[in-house]
Amino acid sequence: MGSRGPRRLTAGDIGVRRTRQRAAILGALGGCSNFVSARELHQLLVSAGEAIGLTTVYRALHDLERAELVDVVRDDAGGRYYRQRPTAEHRHYLICRCCGLSRPVDAEVVETWADRVADDSGFTDVEHTLELAGVCATCAPAAEL
Secondary structure (H helix, E strand, O other), rough: OOOOOOEOOOOOOOOOOOOOHHHHHHHHHHHHOEEEEEEHHHHHHHHHOOOOOOOHHHHHHHHHHHHEEEEEOOOOOOOEEEEOOEEOOEEEEEEEOOOOOEEEEEOOOHHHHHHHHHHHHHHOOOOOOEEEOOOOOOHHHHHHH
């Protein structure tokens, strides 16, 4: 995991058939600065005139996640939120619980640890999830009330 270097993703990286809907979803995600839910993404697409069903959005997001073209985080209730992955590099984020602001974090120590645990245990192709949530500086004053 930690050995993957940053590179820009291309259509050829998808690993699944490129469809108009997947292209529209990636385009919409590319315009989002924060993570969005499938429902929020569906609403954005419909508002932009895209004829697409919510089920299609969920299926496409699942395919794009498997193809490592989107990053996924979960909230406390288990809801999934998506953002287009800017590079093939595995990323971790710190996300504000109040407003959804997200910032990538340097987690090389986590990558190194995960690789070491895998090696020590004799495992290969190990995946991990690390989610950090807090309250950003903008939301902190209101959160203290």
